[in-house]
Amino acid sequence: MTIRYGVIGTGALGGFYGGMLARAGLEVHFLFRSDFEFVRIHGLRVDSVNGNFHLPEVNAYHTTQQMPVCDVILVCMKTTGNHLLPDLIKPLLHPESVVVLLQNGLGLEEELSAQLPGVQIAGGLAFICSNKVGPGHINHLDYGKLVLGSHNVSNPEILKQVVNDFQSAGIHADLSSDLRFARWQKLVWNIPFNGMTVVLNTTTDSLMANENTRELSRELMLEVIHGANACGVPLKESLAQQMIEMTIKMKPYAPSMKLDYDFGRPMEIEYIYSKPIETARDAGFEMNKVSMLEKQLRFIQGNC
Amino acid sequence: MTIRYGVIGTGALGGFYGGMLARAGLEVHFLFRSDFEFVRIHGLRVDSVNGNFHLPEVNAYHTTQQMPVCDVILVCMKTTGNHLLPDLIKPLLHPESVVVLLQNGLGLEEELSAQLPGVQIAGGLAFICSNKVGPGHINHLDYGKLVLGSHNVSNPEILKQVVNDFQSAGIHADLSSDLRFARWQKLVWNIPFNGMTVVLNTTTDSLMANENTRELSRELMLEVIHGANACGVPLKESLAQQMIEMTIKMKPYAPSMKLDYDFGRPMEIEYIYSKPIETARDAGFEMNKVSMLEKQLRFIQGNC
Numbered sequence: 001m002t003i004r005y006g007v008i009g010t011g012a013l014g015g016f017y018g019g020m021l022a023r024a025g026l027e028v029h030f031l032f033r034s035d036f037e038f039v040r041i042h043g044l045r046v047d048s049v050n051g052n053f054h055l056p057e058v059n060a061y062h063t064t065q066q067m068p069v070c071d072v073i074l075v076c077m078k079t080t081g082n083h084l085l086p087d088l089i090k091p092l093l094h095p096e097s098v099v100v101l102l103q104n105g106l107g108l109e110e111e112l113s114a115q116l117p118g119v120q121i122a123g124g125l126a127f128i129c130s131n132k133v134g135p136g137h138i139n140h141l142d143y144g145k146l147v148l149g150s151h152n153v154s155n156p157e158i159l160k161q162v163v164n165d166f167q168s169a170g171i172h173a174d175l176s177s178d179l180r181f182a183r184w185q186k187l188v189w190n191i192p193f194n195g196m197t198v199v200l201n202t203t204t205d206s207l208m209a210n211e212n213t214r215e216l217s218r219e220l221m222l223e224v225i226h227g228a229n230a231c232g233v234p235l236k237e238s239l240a241q242q243m244i245e246m247t248i249k250m251k252p253y254a255p256s257m258k259l260d261y262d263f264g265r266p267m268e269i270e271y272i273y274s275k276p277i278e279t280a281r282d283a284g285f286e287m288n289k290v291s292m293l294e295k296q297l298r299f300i301q302g303n304c
Numbered sequence: 305m306t307i308r309y310g311v312i313g314t315g316a317l318g319g320f321y322g323g324m325l326a327r328a329g330l331e332v333h334f335l336f337r338s339d340f341e342f343v344r345i346h347g348l349r350v351d352s353v354n355g356n357f358h359l360p361e362v363n364a365y366h367t368t369q370q371m372p373v374c375d376v377i378l379v380c381m382k383t384t385g386n387h388l389l390p391d392l393i394k395p396l397l398h399p400e401s402v403v404v405l406l407q408n409g410l411g412l413e414e415e416l417s418a419q420l421p422g423v424q425i426a427g428g429l430a431f432i433c434s435n436k437v438g439p440g441h442i443n444h445l446d447y448g449k450l451v452l453g454s455h456n457v458s459n460p461e462i463l464k465q466v467v468n469d470f471q472s473a474g475i476h477a478d479l480s481s482d483l484r485f486a487r488w489q490k491l492v493w494n495i496p497f498n499g500m501t502v503v504l505n506t507t508t509d510s511l512m513a514n515e516n517t518r519e520l521s522r523e524l525m526l527e528v529i530h531g532a533n534a535c536g537v538p539l540k541e542s543l544a545q546q547m548i549e550m551t552i553k554m555k556p557y558a559p560s561m562k563l564d565y566d567f568g569r570p571m572e573i574e575y576i577y578s579k580p581i582e583t584a585r586d587a588g589f590e591m592n593k594v595s596m597l598e599k600q601l602r603f604i605q606g607n608c
Contacts, residue, residue: 212602
């Protein structure tokens, strides 16, 4: 089976992953917003630690109405635009299409599933440092691993095929048997570092160099782990120490929310903070410090 | 009995309260640091909402060694200099002297008492908006109430006399029968607003206008109230709502810690945050959100 891919949101993520698939010869159709005219003329450029490449001609579109129906739709937009998703996705659907939400946070698949009943939905987590540095120009700095998992996909073979396609395109991809586990696990890192780098206007290395914020990061991580546990997701407490040690070894890093804040874009507070807080609360666990960070971020967001 | 006053730290607080006592004809001896030469020549100027005044000649000193012993020593320095207090105070002491710590926070009297065994110590809380705006120049913007309380004063008459002196000098002064209660009560306001205006780089009015920070302020207040309760201090939960409503009605305000931060001075984290956190913890109550705010402030302090 040959999969026809659609990429919604061709930025740091969609440009890299979609670009890698297209370079490997797979059929990929890209939705662009502001970069559409530029890419139609100049193509898509990816500067990657694994080797730069340029795709002079890509299947570029300005609206999803102009795109063909796709077998797998990779959603790579920021979650701050998710209210637009149902209308964006509908023109791409055929009866067997699978939508893959390559986004951070919690509750994404559940929300889209309620908006598009009967549509097969999966989720994915990208462990990558990449940025869009100009129109149709992606800079891939480090990492790149992709973890995919089913939300309600009835045919498990198609996700295996997607993982194979990514692997043949040179991307380290895995299939998780538990998407909720994978989403909560990534939140253990995302919740402390996205919010703290914004509130304290700093980068991960400075947070790790100061004993107060190193300890606070650990406390926030443990709160997320206990929140996950309350929801029946068996994350271990030892994950906090592992992630602290990993972050100490990382190069100075500004997480995506810090970049969003620095560039005046809306922050992904809803799905990275509010939804996990609500989900844990519904399960009887109050994430007090995470909730404090959420309120600080909402104050900052409201004053931008 | 006529009390001879000493004022250690003639800034926003010491300049106002000491100046008011001196204007009323009481004997007041002032310790100045950088303003000493200026005040010796030009005197002390207080611009007050209740009427401006100028004291052309004040008893000004550059060291406490040069000062006479005093009956009542009003400590009006920032707590960030409290490690200097024993050496500063010793030259002013006679066997009946009372030291009054007009400072914010917790554990101040206990610490000084351990450093100066046998010395009579009291505490005071100033409810005032005032700033030092130039050498020997104080601007008193609003309020001014003083609450005094004994820590280990053996002769209760002397504090009554101090209150009388303040009242005859035009200052609303009260004697509290429970200094710990008074200190915790003031912390209910100081803990949320000092720290949050620094961490979120804002003023009280903006914190109150945003529903997230209004709610977070209330949560921090309730945590302090519960911390006090754990220490046997019977503050009521309803105090939180009262203080929120009072703060909503206040003019836009930058608390002293925000001014310290803005002017690059060290912040009073130790006595306003760390000591209350430790005290509540020793009593079995963990102030989680207050502790998070403390760590954020210590990070900011460390990066100044």
